Amino acid sequence: MRLSLYRLFDLLHGTWFVLLVLVLSRAAISADKAGSPPLKTKSDAPAATAGGVYEFRTKHDPNGIGKFYMGREIAHVMGFIAADWLERPEREDEEKLTTLVAALDLKPGQIVADVGAGSGVISFLIADEVGPEGKVLCVDVQQKMLDLITRKIREGKIENVDTVLGTPKSPGLKAGTVDLILMVDVYHEFEFPYEMLRELSAALKPGGRIAFVEYRLEDPEVPIKLVHKMTEVQVKREAGLPELGLRWKETIGDLPRQHLILFEKAAATP
Numbered sequence: 130m131r132l133s134l135y136r137l138f139d140l141l142h143g144t145w146f147v148l149l150v151l152v153l154s155r156a157a158i159s160a161d162k163a164g165s166p167p168l169k170t171k172s173d174a175p176a177a178t179a180g181g182v183y184e185f186r187t188k189h190d191p192n193g194i195g196k197f198y199m200g201r202e203i204a205h206v207m208g209f210i211a212a213d214w215l216e217r218p219e220r221e222d223e224e225k226l227t228t229l230v231a232a233l234d235l236k237p238g239q240i241v242a243d244v245g246a247g248s249g250v251i252s253f254l255i256a257d258e259v260g261p262e263g264k265v266l267c268v269d270v271q272q273k274m275l276d277l278i279t280r281k282i283r284e285g286k287i288e289n290v291d292t293v294l295g296t297p298k299s300p301g302l303k304a305g306t307v308d309l310i311l312m313v314d315v316y317h318e319f320e321f322p323y324e325m326l327r328e329l330s331a332a333l334k335p336g337g338r339i340a341f342v343e344y345r346l347e348d349p350e351v352p353i354k355l356v357h358k359m360t361e362v363q364v365k366r367e368a369g370l371p372e373l374g375l376r377w378k379e380t381i382g383d384l385p386r387q388h389l390i391l392f393e394k395a396a397a398t399p
């Protein structure tokens with residue numbers, strides 16, 4: 130017995146045993162890799178310049194959702210309960226909505242998507258500009274906001290305004306169909322700004338425009354919570370990602386509280 134144990138020990142040190150151990154350990158590593166999610170590479174890490182990469186922080190502004198995109202915090206979505214605030218009579222004085230709509234230079238017959246339409250205050254101003262041959266598509270993620278719009282459509286017998294229920298990642302618009310996308314005090318609330326911008330850009334006709342209307346973060350006098358304001362530089366950084374195919378066209382800065390930042394989708398090449 131003593132001799133056979135000694136012999137076994139001797140055998141275990143043999144070359145064949147070393148090879149066996151190597152083969153078994155390699156098989157175990159491959160099995161583990163097959164069952165695990167892919168390891169994060171450096172390019173998966175949050176980066177200031179990359180689109181579609183979100184960061185989550187536990188310390189953040191209470192008016193934000195703790196999710197950050199390209200360095201800024203995303204704001205909470207304004208609930209249906211605050212719809213009255215959108216309809217406040219002093220809004221025209223404070224924000225000059227009629228000046229804003231005039232600055233969009235709309236033409237009769239155009240198709241406009243008012244994304245994040247809320248209760249539709251601006252949608253119906255636009256409907257007058259595009260006329261009976263045109264159309265306003267009111268997109269929102271809250272059905273209760275769209276219900277308010279539907280009621281106004283019925284009461285006013287308005288035929289050129291429709292509602293579209295979007296999702297946080299998609300506005301639900303058909304590709305290549307829209308002349309202008311308007312977002313008034315909305316973009317900073319998008320939970321998935323990158324995914325939304327990709328779809329919004331795809332929804333534009335060649336040469337179509339996308340308008341960001343955001344409270345000016347550069348101006349401390351604008352009485353709005355910080356995460357509900359954006360700088361022009363930040364909007365340009367996010368909308369200017371090359372894969373979105375949008376080119377900055379102009380910024381109109383003469384509204385009392387907001388800037389109107391317009392981008393254009395490249396026209397189709399002949």
Ligand SMILES: C[S@@+](CC[C@H](N)C(=O)[O-])C[C@H]1O[C@@H](n2cnc3c(N)ncnc32)[C@H](O)[C@@H]1O
Nearest residue numbers: 207215245246247269270271295297313315318
């Ligand atoms: C502050 S309100 C502005 C409403 C309207 N644009 C106005 O100025 O009267 C923002 C609206 O954006 C909507 N919203 C937020 N995220 C959205 C998304 N991903 N897609 C569509 N609408 C969204 C909200 O439900 C809310 O009705």
